[in-house]
Amino acid sequence: MKRRMFLCASFAFATLASAALAGQVPAKVETPVTINYYNYNLASTGNGAAATKRLIAEFEAANPNVKVNGVGVPSSDISTRIQADVAAGHGPDIAQMVFSDLDFFVNNLGAVALEDVVPSAELAAHFEGISPKGLKLGVYNGKTYGLAYTFSTPVLFYNADLFRKAGLNPDQPPQTWSEIKVAAKAIVDKTGQDGLATGIFGPSAGDWLFQGLIRSNNGGVLSADRKTLIFAEPAAVEAVSMLHDLYAAGVYSNLDINAAMDGMAAGTVGMYLQTSAIQAYLVKGATGNFDLRATTMPRFGDKPVRPNNSGSALVIMSSDPLKQRAAWELMKFMTSKHAYTVITSEIGYLPLRTDIVNDPQYLGNWVKEHPLVQPNLKQLEALEPWESFPGPNYRQIAKAMMDGAEQAVFGGGDPAQAMKTAQDTAQALMPKSTN
Incomplete structure (x- = not known):
C-alpha cells in the first residue's frame, strides 16, 4: 500500500x-x-x-x-x-x-x-x-x-593560544593529517585540552565533510555511472583508518557535533574541522578570550585537497x-x-x-x-560537488555509510571490514534498476 x-x-x-x-x-x-x-x-x-x-x-x-x-x-x-x-x-x-x-x-x-x-x-x-x-x-x-x-567548504579552525602553550607556531598551522597528529598530541600532552574534534560524525552532521575527506585521498563514494557504491575501496578505507589512528592515539576526541562546537567556542579544543557556517558562533566565543584562527582542510601527504561543499x-x-x-x-x-x-x-x-x-x-x-x-x-577554487545518492532510499544509504564509518573510527574493530559491511548494507538500498 x-x-x-x-x-x-x-x-x-x-x-x-x-x-x-x-x-x-x-x-x-x-x-x-x-x-x-x-x-x-x-x-x-x-x-x-x-x-x-x-x-x-x-x-x-x-x-x-x-x-x-x-x-x-x-x-x-x-x-x-x-x-x-x-x-x-x-x-x-x-x-x-x-x-x-x-x-x-x-x-x-x-x-x-x-x-x-x-x-x-x-x-x-x-x-x-x-x-x-x-x-x-x-x-x-x-x-x-x-x-x-x-x-561552505571544510575549514580547520584552531586556537592559537593553545598552540603557543603547546610549543607550536600558530603562524604555521598543520597542513597535512600527519602534521595534525603531531600538533594534536602536543596540545593534549602540554595543555590537557582536546587536540582535535571534527564535524564529520553525529546525527546532524550529514555526509558532506566525510565525502571531502575520502575524495582528498583520491577515493570516492559512488561510481561515475551512479550504479555502485565504492566507499569500501582501499583509498576510502585508508582515509577512515587515518581517523581511527588519530582516535586510538588519544588525540581525536569523540565529541558529538554540539559538544565539539561548544568546546571550540569555549577555548577547550585545539583544532576543529567543520563548516564555516559556524564561524560567527566561534568568533563570538573567542572574542576577548582567545586567538581564533583558521586554515584549509588538511591534505593526505602530497595529494591535493579536494573539498566538497x-x-x-x-x-x-x-x-x-x-x-x-x-x-x-x-x-x-x-x-x-x-x-x-x-x-x-x-x-x-x-x-x-x-x-x-x-x-x-x-x-x-x-x-x-x-x-x-x-x-x-x-x-x-578546488571545490567538487557533494554527491547525492540515487533513488528514494538515498538518506538511508548515506546513514548506512556514516554509521559504518563511525564504527570504523571509534568502534575498535577493523576499519576495512566495517566499511565493507556498511557498503553491502547500503548497496542493497540502491535502485534495483541500476544494480
Missing part, C-alpha cells in the same frame, strides 16, 4: 514537472501573488534566521506584488516535508534544497530546471559573476535545477508560470551581490559572487577585517 501511494505521488510530481516545461515565465510579476518559500535557515535560532528574514523583507519592499510566505523547515526534513505537503496540495513554490537531496528533488519532487522556464539571456546575465564551481553544484543531467545559495541551493518547485516568475525574482535577489554580502558577513557562508570580495561597496572592507574567510575562499 505504501509503495502504491509513493508511486502515485511520484506520478503527480512528474506531471507537475511536465507542466512546468510548457513555456517560459512571464517577463514581470504584474499581479499580486503569494509564494511559499521553504527555508532551513528560517528554522535555526541563530544569525541565519535573522538575516534571512531581513532579506525576505527587503525583497518584498522592492517587489510589492510578491508576498513571501517563509516556512522554516530543518534541513534534514526538507524533502520529507515537501513530499507530504505537495501530496496534500500545498507545497512550496521555491525551496532551499540540501545538495545531497538533488537527485531526489529532480526525480521525485518535481524540481524545475531553470533553463526550461527562464529566458537564456536572463539566466546568463544573472549567472555572470557567480563562481563557475558553485554553479556546477546544482546541475543534473546538464541542466541547472538548483542555484547554489548558502554553503556543505549547504544548499534554491530550487523552483511551482508549475504555475506567475509563481515561477516570482520565485525566480526571489532566487535572483537571494543570490545577488547585496544578499551575499549579508550571507557571508552575518552568517559565515561563502560569497559565491567572488567579484564582491574585494569591492568596498560589498565585502571588501569586511574581508580585510575578518581573515577567517580566506581559507574558504581559497578552497572555492
Whole structure:
C-alpha cells in the first residue's frame, strides 16, 4: 500500500514537472501573488534566521506584488516535508534544497530546471559573476535545477593560544593529517585540552565533510555511472583508518557535533574541522578570550585537497508560470551581490559572487577585517560537488555509510571490514534498476 501511494505521488510530481516545461515565465510579476518559500535557515535560532528574514523583507519592499510566505523547515526534513505537503496540495513554490537531496528533488519532487522556464539571456546575465564551481553544484543531467545559495567548504579552525602553550607556531598551522597528529598530541600532552574534534560524525552532521575527506585521498563514494557504491575501496578505507589512528592515539576526541562546537567556542579544543557556517558562533566565543584562527582542510601527504561543499541551493518547485516568475525574482535577489554580502558577513557562508570580495561597496572592507574567510575562499577554487545518492532510499544509504564509518573510527574493530559491511548494507538500498 505504501509503495502504491509513493508511486502515485511520484506520478503527480512528474506531471507537475511536465507542466512546468510548457513555456517560459512571464517577463514581470504584474499581479499580486503569494509564494511559499521553504527555508532551513528560517528554522535555526541563530544569525541565519535573522538575516534571512531581513532579506525576505527587503525583497518584498522592492517587489510589492510578491508576498513571501517563509516556512522554516530543518534541513534534514526538507524533502520529507515537501513530499507530504505537495501530496496534500500545498507545497512550496521555491525551496532551499540540501545538495545531497538533488537527485531526489529532480526525480521525485518535481524540481524545475531553470533553463526550461527562464529566458537564456536572463539566466546568463544573472549567472555572470557567480563562481563557475558553485554553479556546477546544482546541475543534473546538464541542466541547472538548483542555484547554489548558502554553503561552505571544510575549514580547520584552531586556537592559537593553545598552540603557543603547546610549543607550536600558530603562524604555521598543520597542513597535512600527519602534521595534525603531531600538533594534536602536543596540545593534549602540554595543555590537557582536546587536540582535535571534527564535524564529520553525529546525527546532524550529514555526509558532506566525510565525502571531502575520502575524495582528498583520491577515493570516492559512488561510481561515475551512479550504479555502485565504492566507499569500501582501499583509498576510502585508508582515509577512515587515518581517523581511527588519530582516535586510538588519544588525540581525536569523540565529541558529538554540539559538544565539539561548544568546546571550540569555549577555548577547550585545539583544532576543529567543520563548516564555516559556524564561524560567527566561534568568533563570538573567542572574542576577548582567545586567538581564533583558521586554515584549509588538511591534505593526505602530497595529494591535493579536494573539498566538497556543505549547504544548499534554491530550487523552483511551482508549475504555475506567475509563481515561477516570482520565485525566480526571489532566487535572483537571494543570490545577488547585496544578499551575499549579508550571507557571508552575518552568517559565515561563502560569497559565491567572488567579484564582491574585494569591492568596498560589498565585502571588501569586511574581508580585510575578518581573515577567517580566506581559507574558504581559497578552497572555492578546488571545490567538487557533494554527491547525492540515487533513488528514494538515498538518506538511508548515506546513514548506512556514516554509521559504518563511525564504527570504523571509534568502534575498535577493523576499519576495512566495517566499511565493507556498511557498503553491502547500503548497496542493497540502491535502485534495483541500476544494480
